[in-house]
Amino acid sequence: MPRITLPDGKVLEFPQAVTGKQVAETIGPGLAKKAIGVKLDGTEIRDLARPIDRDCTIKIITAKDDDPDALYLLRHSAAHVLAEAVCAVFPGTQLAYGPPVDDGFFYDLKTPRPVTEGDFATIEAKMQEIVGQNRPFTRCELSAADGLARTANDKYKNDNAQRALAKGDDKLSFYVSGEPGRDWEDLCAGPHVPSTGWLKASKVMSVAGAYWHGDQTSDQLTRIYGTCFADEKGLKQHLHRLEEAKRRNHRKLGKEMSLFHIEEDNPGQVFWHPNGWSIYVTLMEYMRQKQRKYGYVEVHTPSVMARSLWERSGHWEKYRENMFTTESEKRDFAIKPMNCPGHLLIFKQGLKSYRDLPLRIAEFGSCCRNEASGALHGIMRVRGFVQDDGHILCTDEQVGQEVATFCRMLTEVYADFGFGIDRITVKLATRPAQRIGDDATWDHTEKTLGDAVTAAGLKFVVSPGEGAFYGPKLEFTLVDAIGRGWQCGTIQLDPNLPGKDRFDATYVAEDGSRKNCVMLHRATLGSLERFLGILIEHFEGKFPLWLAPEQVRVIPISDAQLPFAKGVQQRLVDAGMRATIDEQPNSLGAKVRDARLARVNYFAVVGQKEVDEGAVALQNQAGDKLGTLAVDAFVARMLEEVAQKRLPAAMTTGA
């Protein structure tokens, strides 16, 4: 007698177990036609055809692009269609694993020959054929023994089956795309849409390598990525977003705007050009001011440090393959990959009192990490970079307060770049399996971090087991203008490095005893290189005035206005603006075009009329004509916009 509660609170009672389909039909035939699955008690998504035999709340899932549950069902099902198509195109293919992911799904398989992009059309054609046949997804449940027998000759599926059983399942389910015994089938927990006909808006996206279980020493598999939406419109929008991302690509814009380059002979190291360096320095100076306001002292520590120091910090043992090492007079050295040891060494100079704590040490630390060649990615992932790094040395009792204050500073900083609270997500990474310290300490520190985030007005999600071995951490992710997430800020608690066995950073407590500090590693922007890459893509190269490399370009209409125009430019430069002048003997149209393409924020056109009036005719990058302004008013307006760090209207968010 299941009692089923609908989203509006209405309760339906049935004399015996019913399927989701039947529930939907009871509510209305229109809904039943559109339904692709159900969600029970807000957690369990089920096939429409599976019986519901308990009291529960229900949500009928219909095929909609804005419902994550619907996309989950569609994509999980589309993965099966893809896999079937690949098996048909490449006989002998072995299936491994095919889950839905953000933006789509993938299927890992072992194919008899490498799959290339050239094969996509063939695979897609086969997929459309399967979709066109509108075959039902049929669930078959088998006992553990029968299920294992059915996968006996299939290395990966058998492994999956055993894992499922080890997790506590007592049955194994298979899904047949059509009629059992005749059509293609796959070991799968489900759930799926009713039939393949729902999967019209599917597309094969890319192919990549992947390892079985993500283990480098295990089998190399082929991973085919695809996506699926409820309808063509959703798919089209998705493809449009990808195009948009391509248009904003920081490598493309970096070249176009001459911000930086990377030499082919020197992978992972950035050569900053004048325009890029201008933004970089502005960023750095901005953070310097902000940190000063929040009580940090700035230091600078050596780039190359002796092996003995890296041994003491533990890096030589644990982080060796990521460090660039060198040698001098038979002694080993390493280029620093992190700044923490240097900061501890500064802390240890002289005797510290509890009155000196918390000590907040900041450094724009230039670090090198020997990243795997395949991991490099424009300026987002490089081997040489600068962090807005900082370490707070404090007592256990001060941790909560320090984390809360850091969260406040971070939200303030992010807001200045247009990332309001609605564009920040926070993750609390908790104790991993391999760790030091007792559970009571972990309980306490995890709670302290969580409370501090809440106190700053932010929400967080817990990421179990993702913490460092020595302590929990918070990770702050920005959501950019086209909805992509970028993890930037972080703060993590570390009692290990300042502890007795490492650097033994102590202070004299109120009672005269020596105690060890704890340390908070923290960064707001993270790597400046990466953060700037994010900003380039977020703003599409159209930076807010305070960050822009070329803020104003003065454009004289003809040489006759050159002296006046130069005077205007000089006024701007004297006022601290980054202003240039276009002296080319081109038509005005050409000069305006150049300025807009160069993404100059404002251009001040000076013709004879403006010279006579002591004014400029102003236009912005977007092409809005802003009228004629007296030079004084113009300069004041620019300075005000810089001072306010005003963002383009489209880039401001709530909160």
Next chain:
RNA sequence: GCCGAUGUAGCUCAGCUGGUAGAGCAAUGCUUUCGUAAAGCAUAGGUCGCGGGUUCGAGUCCCACCAUCGGCUCCA
């Protein structure tokens, strides 16, 4: 590091089954001094990622390497 793809002028790209490397933009020179997204003409510019090999002959075919891109892995 692993899997797949890519690499031709400063940039964006064309170059078929092997036969002396091409366009647009940019650059340079001259002319034009122009009222809000492209003035005209001319000139110059390439060891086809690098190294081998096959061939009478290689941008094109083969092998190895490097870099980049999409992923994987890594991110004490």
